[in-house]
Amino acid sequence: METNPRDYGERCRFDAFCKTVLKHEAIDYIREMKRRANREMFLERLPQAAMDKLWSADDYPSDSYVFSYCGYSLPIRSQQVSDAFAGLPEQEQSILILRLVLDLTDSEIGKALDLSRSAVQRRRTKALNVLRTKLTARKGG
Template identity: 60%
Template structure:
């Protein structure tokens, strides 16, 4: 079969992309790394406080509950929940402001 007649979906399976550590920004909390390749997302994440970054990493990457995060960070479950929601709202708002209208 000639490669020229393969559909794009099949061609995509044949390609590869080199990934280098320098291609992403790595955020770390409690021994867990969160690599973010998208520069806009990484900049928005970097603008969060260190505590907010830690809460999001523990929740989103490790899947920890607010109660467990609270135990680790010496905060109440409610305080973790409130800070997590605030951090996610900040990220959402910063990224939405960067998006083209309708996109």
């Protein structure tokens, strides 16, 4: 078998083309690695303030105590707060749930519970004071 000089020339041109493509791919790879090195940082090198922003807490329904009124629920995570809330009368619980969950005014809560606005305001204030007293007594003692 004889090699045709024309085939040899085509083979040389193809080899040169392949080498050029590989050379430029290597250059692109090196550029990409330099770009990444400039933009990315190891976690060990991050300052503590940046590390604090990276965490997230899982939120499970079983981690909170749920109080509900008329299908509206108020989840409370702290056991101390939930114990204090459970110690309130049911009507005061419902007033606080309607106020905190639905953000209703005292007049709207009064219409829902068939109470006057002033009675709702008085019971809400009393309930919040009782909660405050129970929670500060537990912290202090």
